[in-house]
Amino acid sequence: MDSSSSSNSAPAFLPFCSPSIDDSDIAAVVETLRSGWITTGPRCGELEQAICDRTGAGSAVVVSSATAAMHLVLTALGIGPGDEVITPSMTWVSTPNMIHLMGATPVFVDVDRDTLLVSAESIEAAITARTKAIIPVHYAGVPCDLDSLRAVAKKHGIPLIEDAAHAIGTRYRSMEIGQSGHAIFSLHPIKNITTGEGGILVSDDPSLADEARRLRFHGLAAEAWDRDQQGRSPQVEVQSPGYKYNLPDMNATLGLTQLKRLDEFIERRTAIAKRYLEELADVPGVEPLAIPEWDHLHAWHLFVVRVDEAEAGVCRERFMSSLKEMGIGTGIHFRATHTHRWYRENGVVAPGGLENSTWNSERICSIPFFPNMTDSDVDRVLEGIRSTCPAMTKGGST
Ligand SMILES: Cc1ncc(COP(=O)(O)O)c(C=O)c1O
Structure with a gap:
């Protein structure tokens, strides 16, 4: 899908994902x-x-x-x-x-x-x-x-x-x-x-x-x-x-x-992920997932951040709605299953509890990530994130 500008001056909506069909x-x-x-x-x-x-x-x-x-x-x-x-x-x-x-x-x-x-x-x-x-x-x-x-x-x-x-x-x-x-x-x-x-x-x-x-x-x-x-x-x-x-x-x-085309897709996803990782390192409270230390090849299906209000200055819901106002789509992968109504009432939790799942469930957000994204689409997402959390950017005053 072409994510370039529409005929009027507002840029076209940038979805958080889109299949690459040629x-x-x-x-x-x-x-x-x-x-x-x-x-x-x-x-x-x-x-x-x-x-x-x-x-x-x-x-x-x-x-x-x-x-x-x-x-x-x-x-x-x-x-x-x-x-x-x-x-x-x-x-x-x-x-x-x-x-x-x-x-x-x-x-x-x-x-x-x-x-x-x-x-x-x-x-x-x-x-x-x-x-x-x-x-x-x-x-x-x-x-x-x-x-x-x-x-x-x-x-x-x-x-x-x-x-x-x-x-x-x-x-x-x-x-x-x-x-x-x-x-x-x-x-x-x-x-x-x-x-x-x-x-x-x-x-x-x-x-x-x-x-x-x-x-x-x-x-x-x-x-x-x-x-x-x-x-x-x-x-x-x-x-x-x-x-x-x-x-x-x-x-x-x-x-x-x-x-x-799978390898070509993964290559492009990896390049986009690299830019997100480099540039989001300067945005406190918008924390990408960590990469495990074992030897692997990441297929980069989703690019997930956790929006922590205490550090980012905005809650996850405001972060998502602010990006939406700028024409940028986001998703949630996932709301933890034990927080859904039926599972709250009927779920079985293993010993040790679900503290990390609950913490992530409240903060998690997938930002636009698909092979057909252009470099300027990536810039637009990063600018949108920075302007949503402006005062908190590392090096700036809070
Ligand atoms: C982790 C996980 N498991 C299973 C599924 C089910 O996949 P499908 O939609 O093809 O049934 C999904 C779908 O997104 C998923 O994210």
Whole structure:
């Protein structure tokens, strides 16, 4: 999307995110539209193969959202009533909701105050005899310390499901996220690559991937494409009742062209993040997230700051409304789940409490961050932030 000025003198609204769709994306989708096959078919298979090639995953299952991918992996792992699943409260509500809807209990652990990542120690402290899965979040595109999380999961024999909704292209040490274990990616339009809406489950367990593949389409052993093109019996049987979570080929086609541009997107995001980090260092109370010390490649999905009124001179809500008045969009990722009404009344909190999640939930704000942002868009955001917190700028008087 072009974020340059509109015809009058006021600059066009700068959203906090926008997908980068170019002529190659459009041409590929048009070709699929003209092909005569637009629902799940060969393009989905190609996208699954491309994801395996890129990440090193053993199997990939493309579906209609990361929420659907989470549902399928939880189902395939047999999560149900009486079970507990450990996850941070500082996540998107889709995961706790899904755990609850399956009859299990989400148990919320706190995150590091400055990276928003869960630690192996806080996970281990939350494990009980009922714990049946652990779901860490690679928040904003930075990986959790997987070695320590995997060690705890292995020690207790509990499956780890990486919520990599933000982390397509992220690397932990020399490994791309998704290379081993189970992980879910989101392809929602604000993510680093998109299919419009969509998600992918990757797993190194081929039988779990097969089960998810059946469950994504009513529990049938073969999908419409297989039946139509490969001459299988149209009377394939339900192996166990499933869902309608398949992704159309129109969307998968977009995923294929977007995936080719993923590195270019991450490179541009990294350059924008570098400028934000350098220039926000001079704005007290507008504190970007910290970068963990372990070896990784950050996919820079979101650029998150915490607005601390005591230092910035404005509260988060005033910070957001001031930027909005200047035509600059912002977002919140996330309001911690335990602060939502239903979870306030019904949530289960692990020992240790959720102090850092609560602190961040009240201050967190995502500022504009997408590959098509121009350098002058970045200047505009930084000027907007400085003029929102003018007297507090380092070196100035308060
Ligand atoms: C951390 C996290 N997990 C899961 C999801 C669910 O992704 P989807 O919207 O593709 O279902 C999101 C969506 O933003 C997310 O941020």
